[in-house]
Amino acid sequence: MAFYSRVSGSVGMITLQNPPVNALSAAVRQGIVDTMHRALSEPEVKSVVICGQNGKFCGGADIREFGATMAGPPLVPMVHLIEAASKPVVAAIEGIALGGGLELALSCHYRIAHSKARLGFPEVALGLLPGAGGTQRLPRLVGVPAALDLITTGRHVTAAEARQLGIVDEVTELNAVDAAVKFAQSVAGKSLDARRISTYPCPRPPDLDAIFERAMQQVRRSSRGAIAPGTCVQAVHAAVTLPYAKGMERERELFSVLFNSGQARALQYYFFAQRAVSRWSTANGARWDTSKPRPVRKAAVIGLGTMGRGITVSLAQAGFTVVAVETQEKQLSEAKQGVSGMLERGAKRRGVPLAHDKIKYSCSVQAVADADLVIEAVFEDMALKKTVFQQLSAICKPGALLCTNTSGLDIDELASQTQSPELVVGMHFFAPAHVMQLLEVVYGPRSSPEAVATAMQVGKKMGKVSVAVGNCRGFVGNRMLKQYLEQAFFLLEEGATPEQVDQVLEEFGFAMGVFKVSDLSGLDVGWKVRKADGLVSPASTGTSARIRGGSRYSPLGDLLCERGRFGQKTGKGWYQYDKPGGRVAKVDPWLHGFLEDYRAQHGLVARRIDHQEVLERCLYTLINEGFQILQDGIAAGPEDIDVIYVLGYGWPRHRGGPMFYASQVGLDKVVERLEHYQQIHPDVPGLQPSRLLRKLAAINNPAIHKWREVIQKPRSQL
Numbered sequence: 001m002a003f004y005s006r007v008s009g010s011v012g013m014i015t016l017q018n019p020p021v022n023a024l025s026a027a028v029r030q031g032i033v034d035t036m037h038r039a040l041s042e043p044e045v046k047s048v049v050i051c052g053q054n055g056k057f058c059g060g061a062d063i064r065e066f067g068a069t070m071a072g073p074p075l076v077p078m079v080h081l082i083e084a085a086s087k088p089v090v091a092a093i094e095g096i097a098l099g100g101g102l103e104l105a106l107s108c109h110y111r112i113a114h115s116k117a118r119l120g121f122p123e124v125a126l127g128l129l130p131g132a133g134g135t136q137r138l139p140r141l142v143g144v145p146a147a148l149d150l151i152t153t154g155r156h157v158t159a160a161e162a163r164q165l166g167i168v169d170e171v172t173e174l175n176a177v178d179a180a181v182k183f184a185q186s187v188a189g190k191s192l193d194a195r196r197i198s199t200y201p202c203p204r205p206p207d208l209d210a211i212f213e214r215a216m217q218q219v220r221r222s223s224r225g226a227i228a229p230g231t232c233v234q235a236v237h238a239a240v241t242l243p244y245a246k247g248m249e250r251e252r253e254l255f256s257v258l259f260n261s262g263q264a265r266a267l268q269y270y271f272f273a274q275r276a277v278s279r280w281s282t283a284n285g286a287r288w289d290t291s292k293p294r295p296v297r298k299a300a301v302i303g304l305g306t307m308g309r310g311i312t313v314s315l316a317q318a319g320f321t322v323v324a325v326e327t328q329e330k331q332l333s334e335a336k337q338g339v340s341g342m343l344e345r346g347a348k349r350r351g352v353p354l355a356h357d358k359i360k361y362s363c364s365v366q367a368v369a370d371a372d373l374v375i376e377a378v379f380e381d382m383a384l385k386k387t388v389f390q391q392l393s394a395i396c397k398p399g400a401l402l403c404t405n406t407s408g409l410d411i412d413e414l415a416s417q418t419q420s421p422e423l424v425v426g427m428h429f430f431a432p433a434h435v436m437q438l439l440e441v442v443y444g445p446r447s448s449p450e451a452v453a454t455a456m457q458v459g460k461k462m463g464k465v466s467v468a469v470g471n472c473r474g475f476v477g478n479r480m481l482k483q484y485l486e487q488a489f490f491l492l493e494e495g496a497t498p499e500q501v502d503q504v505l506e507e508f509g510f511a512m513g514v515f516k517v518s519d520l521s522g523l524d525v526g527w528k529v530r531k532a533d534g535l536v537s538p539a540s541t542g543t544s545a546r547i548r549g550g551s552r553y554s555p556l557g558d559l560l561c562e563r564g565r566f567g568q569k570t571g572k573g574w575y576q577y578d579k580p581g582g583r584v585a586k587v588d589p590w591l592h593g594f595l596e597d598y599r600a601q602h603g604l605v606a607r608r609i610d611h612q613e614v615l616e617r618c619l620y621t622l623i624n625e626g627f628q629i630l631q632d633g634i635a636a637g638p639e640d641i642d643v644i645y646v647l648g649y650g651w652p653r654h655r656g657g658p659m660f661y662a663s664q665v666g667l668d669k670v671v672e673r674l675e676h677y678q679q680i681h682p683d684v685p686g687l688q689p690s691r692l693l694r695k696l697a698a699i700n701n702p703a704i705h706k707w708r709e710v711i712q713k714p715r716s717q718l
């Protein structure tokens with residue numbers, strides 16, 4: 001709702017009240033319309049201030065209402081009512097003015113912002129455009145290039161930048177509402193002719209066409225199939241080419257296209273999913289709201305390879321005191337240099353303070369003795385990690401949390417090396433660890449709720465989105481990835497090429513196809529894991545070369561590794577590069593010949609594989625494993641999986657994540673296609689639809705937010 005009061009006799013004050021961010025729900029919009037009419041009708045009131053309760057102006061349209069039938073007064077007539085008012089209206093912007101909140105502010109005649117406020121049009125991240133005149137007013141106020149930048153990127157600006165751009169009239173360090181009241185008194189009775197932004201002509205820079213062309217190219221490059229950024233450009237174009245009223249019509253048309261697109265639904269689902277994962281729960285009943293994190297001031301990192309360095313940087317930048325340990329002098333000194341460079345680049349790029357003094361380096365594991373939390377990031381080798389955990393258990397102070405950055409090894413086996421297995425959890429960071437936002441917090445059967453809560457909180461302080469997952473081979477992300485990779489290998493055996501598979505996946509929206517990613521991360525990484533699992537056998541011919549444990553196996557990756565083709569680092573992998581460390585993947589005729597020889601050797605006849613088969617086999621097996629993970633209680637809900645895939649594996653955000661995507665395709669269709677491929681490939685267990693997937697498909701494909709009700713029933717019912 002919106003609350004009306006009178007201040008200093010002549011100022012009508014409208015306060016938005018809808019915690020936590022004063023979103024423009026139907027009740028708030030109704031409140032604004034009613035109180036505006038009241039303020040305009042009271043003769044004693046000479047000017048009006050609009051502000052938000054609890055130091056937040058407004059977080060925009062209420063996203064939760066988007067799925068429901070529209071009720072209450074629409075936003076557009078509401079902002080027109082404010083702009084057309086005969087008394088000056090001043091927006092007092094504290095905290096945030098985002099989306100519809102900024103549109104509300106732009107309809108006011110003046111804007112006063114607190115210095116800490118942030119303003120922006122983040123609609124593009126929800127698959128939308130500013131649909132209450134934002135695309136028509138902002139270019140009129142700040143010019144086309146700045147409007148295109150803000151609307152197509154969705155970035156928030158500080159009050160200072162907003163002042164510079166001309167979005168706000170004044171910035172105050174003091175109370176913005178008090179300042180707005182004073183300001184409102186000072187402008188009472190003044191003409192408003194020059195204050196209604198919709199009446200401004202839209203500036204037309206001479207290189208207008210080039211500006212729009214560049215903006216379109218930019219969004220095409222970065223949007224990977226998302227339609228909102230390009231549509232935002234079209235809407236701003238209308239502000240320049242059409243009179244205001246016609247521009248508003250065009251904005252409405254374009255908004256409606258986006259609003260009704262599957263992409264907007266996916267992005268809005270993802271918005272809430274990213275917030276839902278912080279309300280974690282574990283299979284044995286621990287929960288975010290009943291588990292208290294331990295205080296962590298001093299953290300330690302053991303092993304300063306690529307991952308350890310990234311984790312050290314991320315911890316230091318988050319304000320933790322860090323002890324960084326690497327046992328060899330030479331490696332320690334290289335790591336020190338590497339970390340310093342990363343900190344300097346971070347400070348330059350993001351304007352964060354240099355954090356060198358937060359880090360102490362040591363060659364001795366003893367140096368971690370007084371840390372509150374230790375993250376082991378040594379080589380991915382169970383025997384080595386076990387030794388480290390035995391040492392840590394002996395050295396660390398009582399109560400210290402012992403974490404491993406393993407990407408898939410058994411947390412419980414490591415916990416069993418310590419005297420306090422309840423204090424052991426996985427903190428699986430993604431490379432580069434100081435950049436990637438995702439953290440899988442892996443709890444074992446003995447991890448205490450307190451340990452999980454502590455790791456989740458440390459991750460949050462590091463700026464990560466932390467997702468709690470159970471302990472199993474590969475956890476959530478890598479366990480699902482295994483199925484996806486396996487299908488990609490099988491497709492090569494059957495006649496596809498790496499570039500064909502990658503193209504299909506990139507057209508779907510992945511930043512990089514599976515083979516390019518494999519070249520980037522190094523083929524040797526998976527090879528080592530497969531060797532440790534006893535999968536890499538010397539048999540190179542005959543059917544047995546392609547069967548392990550009774551199931552189909554492709555040794556293609558192993559064969560490339562045996563030839564020293566580890567990907568980008570060696571200049572050759574699934575593609576070729578101009579030099580070791582080269583980044584630009586080029587089709588490799590050698591690889592095509594190699595695949596032909598391989599097929600001939602194994603009696604495989606290449607066939608034409610179409611786009612649909614590549615997509616379905618790669619994605620549906622990955623999704624199927626996701627259902628198996630839900631069924632096993634490794635992830636608490638589909639949101640956890642979707643956030644992991646978007647933030648850690650380049651799944652296109654505008655498709656919501658693999659589980660959301662499956663819900664949109666239709667679970668019955670996913671089951672039907674898996675069964676189809678399973679008939680053709682009965683030796684591939686990943687194509688067998690999971691029980692949970694079948695069950696959800698059979699009960700009529702319930703909406704994704706209803707899945708938890710089915711999952712949470714006792715497992716015997718699945």
Ligand SMILES: CCCCCC/C=C/CC(=O)SCCNC(=O)CCNC(=O)[C@H](O)C(C)(C)COP(=O)(O)OP(=O)(O)OC[C@H]1O[C@@H](n2cnc3c(N)ncnc32)[C@H](O)[C@@H]1OP(=O)(O)O
Binds near residue numbers: 020061100131132276
């Ligand atoms: C048919 C309709 C026609 C409409 C035409 C006009 C169209 C206008 C389009 C819009 O205005 S779309 C909305 C634009 N606004 C945003 O995208 C803002 C989204 N919110 C944020 O970015 C952040 O939440 C924040 C406001 C910066 C605050 O961040 P903070 O980290 O402090 O808190 P959170 O955990 O993110 O949020 C707290 C809580 O609030 C919920 N919430 C936030 N914004 C909205 C919103 N706009 N509508 C509904 N709910 C919102 C958020 O979901 C959290 O609650 P939860 O229970 O934890 O999920």
